[in-house]
Every structure is written in C-alpha cells, then in structure tokens.
Amino acid sequence: xxxxxxVLITGASGGFGLEFARQLEARGYSLLLHGRDRARLxxxxxxxxxxxxxxLILADLNTKTGVNDLLKGIEHSPLTGLINNAGFGIWxxxxxxxxxxxxxxxxxxxxxxxxxxHALLPVLIKQRGFIINVSSLAGVSPLPYMxxxxxxxxxxxxxxxxxxxxxxxxVRVVTLAPxxxxxxxxxxxxxxxxxxxxxxxxxxxxxxxxxxxxxxGGGYCVPGWRHQLLYALQKITPGNWALRIMSKQLRP
Ligand SMILES: NC(=O)c1ccc[n+]([C@@H]2O[C@H](COP(=O)([O-])OP(=O)(O)OC[C@H]3O[C@@H](n4cnc5c(N)ncnc54)[C@H](OP(=O)(O)O)[C@@H]3O)[C@@H](O)[C@H]2O)c1
Numbered sequence: 362x363x364x365x366x367x368v369l370i371t372g373a374s375g376g377f378g379l380e381f382a383r384q385l386e387a388r389g390y391s392l393l394l395h396g397r398d399r400a401r402l403x404x405x406x407x408x409x410x411x412x413x414x415x416x417l418i419l420a421d422l423n424t425k426t427g428v429n430d431l432l433k434g435i436e437h438s439p440l441t442g443l444i445n446n447a448g449f450g451i452w453x454x455x456x457x458x459x460x461x462x463x464x465x466x467x468x469x470x471x472x473x474x475x476x477x478x479h480a481l482l483p484v485l486i487k488q489r490g491f492i493i494n495v496s497s498l499a500g501v502s503p504l505p506y507m508x509x510x511x512x513x514x515x516x517x518x519x520x521x522x523x524x525x526x527x528x529x530x531x532v533r534v535v536t537l538a539p540x541x542x543x544x545x546x547x548x549x550x551x552x553x554x555x556x557x558x559x560x561x562x563x564x565x566x567x568x569x570x571x572x573x574x575x576x577x578g579g580g581y582c583v584p585g586w587r588h589q590l591l592y593a594l595q596k597i598t599p600g601n602w603a604l605r606i607m608s609k610q611l612r613p
Contacts, residue, residue, distance in 0.1 A: 364414070366488060367438045369393040371422065371431075371477070372447030374401035376544030377495060379408065380568040381444050386410060388572075390442065393435050397421050422447055422473035423465045432480050441490040443481055445474035445517075448495065450510030452552035453613055463509040470513035475520060482532070491533040491575055494521035498540040498588060501595045502603050506611040507550070518581075525579055533579035537571040540588040556610040560587045 368385050372378040374396030382392055382405050392415040396402040402417050409415055418434040421427035448470040451462050474494055485492065499507060500514030518536055525534035541547075541557035542564055562585040570584030583592045595603065 364391055365389040366441030366490070367391050367393055367435075368442035368444065369395060369435055369440055369477075369481075370444040370446060371395045371473070372495075373405050374398050375405070376546060377539075377542070377564060377568060378444075378446045379405050380564045381446060381493075382415075383408065384565075384568050384572060385442070385444075386415070391415060391438075393418055393438060393440075395420060395431060395447065422469045424468075428473055428476050431477070435481075439488060440481055440484050441488045442492070443478065443485060443490070444493045444495070445477060446493075446495040447473065448513075450499070450507055450546065450550040450552075452507050452550045452611065454506060455508050466509050467513050470510070471516045471520075474517060478524070486528075486531050489532070491535070491579070492521075492524075493535040493537055493571055493575065494518075495537050495539075496521060498538050498583070498592055498595065500538065501592065502600070502607075504611065505604060505608040506613060507552075510550070522581060525581075533575055535571050535574045535579050536581045537567070537574075538581065538583050538588075538592070539567050540583075540591045542567060552611075557591075560591045562587050 368390045370378050370381050370392060373382050373394035382394060385392060386409055394402055394405055394415055395418045397419060399419055406412050406417060418431055420431040451458055451466060478492060494517055496518045497514040499511045500518040504511035521536040528534055540560045543561055544564060567584040571582050574580045574582040583589050
C-alpha cells in the first residue's frame with residue numbers, strides 16, 4: 362500500500378468515524394483510530410484491509426486527562442491529517458437535563474477539537490496537511506430541546522471557518538456540516554426517529570463529499586442534495602418561524 366502518512370480520526374468506533382476510516386484507508390493513509398469503546402473500535406479495525414498499518418487509541422475527550430492521553434498516544438506518529446469527528450448531543454428540555462451532560466457536550470464537541478488542533482497544528486503545518494472538523498447543520502440556527510448541542514456546533518463551525526481562513530496555504534481545512542444521518546447519534550442523544558427523517562443522507566455520501574471538498578483545497582461542506590435543501594430552508598426561514606417549527610418538531 363502506498364503510505365501517504367498518518368491521519369487521526371477521533372470517534373472512529375462507528376458512524377462517520379468508521380466511514381472516514383474506510384475511505385481514508387482506500388486513499389493510502391495509515392490511521393490512528395480513536396474512541397472510548399474498545400470492542401466497537403476493534404470492529405472498525407476488523408473492517409480495515411491493512412490492519413497492521415493502523416493503531417487504536419482509547420481516550421475519553423470529556424476529560425483533560427483523556428485529551429492529554431490521546432496526544433501522548435500519537436506523539437511518535439507525525440500527522441498529515443486530523444479528523445475532529447467525536448461528538449454527541451442530548452435531546453430534551455434544558456431545564457430538566459442535568460448540567461454535567463450539557464457541559465460534557467461542550468467539552469467533547471467544541472473544547473476537545475480546539476485543544477487537539479492547537480497541539481497538533483505545528484506538525485500539520487510542517488506536513489502541509491489537513492483538518493476536517495465535523496460540525497452539523499445544528500450549528501446553523503438555534504435548536505430548542507437540543508440547545509447545548511446546537512451551541513457547541515455553532516461554536517465549532519465559526520471556529521473552524523475562521524481557522525480555515527487563517528491557515529490558507531498552510532493547512533487545508535474542511536468544515537463538514539451534515540444534517541440527519543443514519544448513525545448511532547440519535548440513539549445516544551435520545552431523540553425519536555421521526556424529526557428530520559426525510560433529510561437523512563447516506564453516510565458514505567457524506568464522507569466522500571467532505572473528501573471531495575478537501576481535494577478542492579478545503580471549504581464549508583454541506584453534503585448531498587437533501588442536506589443542501591435543509592440548509593437552504595434554514596437560511597431563508599425567518600428566525601422566529603424557524604424556532605417555532607423546530608420547537609414543534611423536537612418538543613419531548
Ligand atoms: N448522525 C447525525 O445525524 C449527525 C449529523 C450532524 C453531525 N453529526 C456529528 O457527527 C459526529 C460523529 O457522530 P456519528 O453521527 O457518527 O455518531 P456515533 O455513531 O454515535 O459516533 C460518535 C463517536 O464519537 C465518539 N465519542 C462520543 N463521545 C466521546 C467522548 N467523550 N470521548 C471520546 N469519544 C467520544 C464515540 O466513541 P465511543 O462509541 O467509543 O464512545 C463514537 O465513536 C459527531 O460530532 C456528531 O455531532 C452527526
């Protein structure tokens with residue numbers, strides 16, 4: 362296999378992370394596959410054609426120790442690419458949801474990508490590498506009953522897009538903003554299957570769209586026509602209407 366260097370994929374134990382692993386292995390990269398659940402991460406490894414080229418790393422990104430453990434685990438593998446993909450959301454009224462899981466969403470979905478990127482940027486610049494930040498269309502407008510998740514993804518989108526501009530000609534940056542997709546995300550968030558199901562888009566299509574954006578030098582990527590339609594609707598719907606519609610859709 363033609364080895365193009367190492368790529369760290371956070372949250373590689375399923376969903377988008379597993380598909381990133383498949384498509385990046387096919388492009389000739391060695392992978393550092395991160396997650397918390399060893400058994401599920403091993404399933405990702407089992408799906409690889411060249412498992413000896415890749416490595417598993419366990420770390421909980423909710424904690425400072427976990428972020429440090431992950432950085433320590435990769436210090437001898439000069440990175441070409443970083444995929445900030447790990448994340449989760451919680452569905453429910455803000456008032457009735459405990460503060461610990463709300464803050465964990467901010468830590469995993471926003472704080473950890475910023476910390477990892479800051480620590481790994483010198484080597485990514487040296488390698489003229491790339492970063493893909495997996496944000497969400499949840500970051501385009503406020504989302505009642507997923508308020509903290511939407512805030513984390515809005516933050517991630519703004520940060521990623523600003524970074525893309527700062528790093529132009531040094532590191533290619535993709536901000537991936539998918540809508541509803543068939544992964545483990547819904548079950549973990551506790552969200553029912555109904556809302557947004559028309560817009561659901563195949564995971565392989567989402568990941569290949571992000572890699573095509575990368576091939577074009579980076580950018581903001583809304584993958585597939587269904588997600589692009591949802592994005593257009595978000596953009597043209599007046600704020601208060603959008604809040605009312607989303608509130609009706611997502612109210613527990
Ligand atoms: N599916 C959607 O509808 C959708 C839409 C837009 C954006 N996204 C975003 O896409 C990304 C990937 O999610 P997915 O849809 O593929 O869901 P998923 O199948 O639930 O995968 C989430 C991944 O994140 C990891 N993760 C979660 N919390 C973690 C923590 N504290 N520390 C370390 N790893 C953690 C999980 O690892 P373990 O299983 O090992 O804990 C898992 O590998 C997330 O950032 C999500 O917000 C999803």
